Amino acid sequence: MTTGGKLRSSKQRDRILELLRATDEHPTAAWIYDQLKAEFPRLSLGNVYRNLHILVEQGAIEKIEGGSTFDRYEAVGTPHCHLVCESCDAIVDLELPMSAVEELTERLNENGPYRATRARLEFYGLCESCVAEEQD
Amino acid sequence: MTTGGKLRSSKQRDRILELLRATDEHPTAAWIYDQLKAEFPRLSLGNVYRNLHILVEQGAIEKIEGGSTFDRYEAVGTPHCHLVCESCDAIVDLELPMSAVEELTERLNENGPYRATRARLEFYGLCESCVAEEQD
DNA sequence: TAGTTAATAGGAATCATTCCTATTCTTAAG
DNA sequence: CTTAAGAATAGGAATGATTCCTATTAACTA
Ligand SMILES: [Mn+2]
Ligand SMILES: [Mn+2]
Ligand SMILES: [Zn+2]
Ligand SMILES: [Zn+2]
Numbered sequence: 001m002t003t004g005g006k007l008r009s010s011k012q013r014d015r016i017l018e019l020l021r022a023t024d025e026h027p028t029a030a031w032i033y034d035q036l037k038a039e040f041p042r043l044s045l046g047n048v049y050r051n052l053h054i055l056v057e058q059g060a061i062e063k064i065e066g067g068s069t070f071d072r073y074e075a076v077g078t079p080h081c082h083l084v085c086e087s088c089d090a091i092v093d094l095e096l097p098m099s100a101v102e103e104l105t106e107r108l109n110e111n112g113p114y115r116a117t118r119a120r121l122e123f124y125g126l127c128e129s130c131v132a133e134e135q136d
Numbered sequence: 137m138t139t140g141g142k143l144r145s146s147k148q149r150d151r152i153l154e155l156l157r158a159t160d161e162h163p164t165a166a167w168i169y170d171q172l173k174a175e176f177p178r179l180s181l182g183n184v185y186r187n188l189h190i191l192v193e194q195g196a197i198e199k200i201e202g203g204s205t206f207d208r209y210e211a212v213g214t215p216h217c218h219l220v221c222e223s224c225d226a227i228v229d230l231e232l233p234m235s236a237v238e239e240l241t242e243r244l245n246e247n248g249p250y251r252a253t254r255a256r257l258e259f260y261g262l263c264e265s266c267v268a269e270e271q272d
Numbered sequence: 273t274a275g276t277t278a279a280t281a282g283g284a285a286t287c288a289t290t291c292c293t294a295t296t297c298t299t300a301a302g
Numbered sequence: 303c304t305t306a307a308g309a310a311t312a313g314g315a316a317t318g319a320t321t322c323c324t325a326t327t328a329a330c331t332a
Pocket of ligand 3: 087090130
């Protein structure tokens with residue numbers, strides 16, 4: 001719907017991507033909107049969503065669904081998995097090796113009748129600060 | 137909010153759980169509602185949601201978020217992972233071994249400052265019928 | 273510089289999910 | 303068996319993230 005034709009450059013979209021590349025906080029559309037509305041006084045939330053969608057289709061960012069009522073986004077970089085804190089809803093990047101997941105993906109594509117292009121591994125539990133708080 | 141006190145039995149909730157245990161289709165709340173409204177003519181969608189929530193808190197079922205705009209549910213059983221079809225939105229159970237994921241979970245809990253209670257592994261791509269359709 | 277067309281702002285609309293409350297059912301006394 | 307207490311439900315309103323629509327603005331091109 002949005003892609004297919006030639007994309008024109010857009011300062012807003014460029015800044016959204018820059019923001020996502022500069023943080024490891026897995027922001028929401030509303031957070032991005034808040035960050036940029038000083039810089040673009042006429043920015044609209046709908047346009048943030050539209051550009052996030054375009055960036056996802058371009059493969060520059062990924063949408064992270066689940067864990068809460070709103071979606072989060074992150075720039076595409078080194079493959080990694082996440083810990084979703086069930087207490088404070090934080091999403092933390094993990095540095096676990098992804099080789100096991102890659103092997104499973106290959107195995108799935110070899111044997112099965114499916115075609116998997118990517119995998120997502122998430123752990124659910126408590127983040128560092130919430131583990132600490134648990135000892136009262 | 138709902139749990140904590142003693143739960144009373146409920147025919148509706150029992151049937152919801154039965155339905156989820158009898159299918160591998162990862163149904164939505166609306167689908168469950170459609171299935172049961174003949175049996176319970178006065179059933180309300182809100183009550184389906186309320187009971188799904190209770191069943192999740194009881195650990196009898198799991199909510200599957202992501203892949204589409206509505207949540208899906210499945211009965212808790214043998215641990216497995218899913219293939220999410222990006223073409224038709226189907227969610228397919230996979231029989232890949234989960235040992236690698238269990239090892240990663242242990243590893244995470246040993247070294248890191250986190251506490252992970254469960255993991256979720258999902259593959260994204262094409263389901264069997266959508267792979268077949270691709271050869272036109 | 274003017275024309276063409278994509279990108280945007282603003283706001284309405286969507287829709288899955290949650291929330292609220294009067295009513296109905298379940299259960300355990302009496 | 304009858305009844306009182308309170309849990310579960312139905313129905314519908316409310317919520318809120320996301321999408322959709324359209325007039326306006328801005329970027330590229332000739
Ligand atoms: Mn991340
Ligand atoms: Mn499943
Ligand atoms: Zn936390
Ligand atoms: Zn499919």
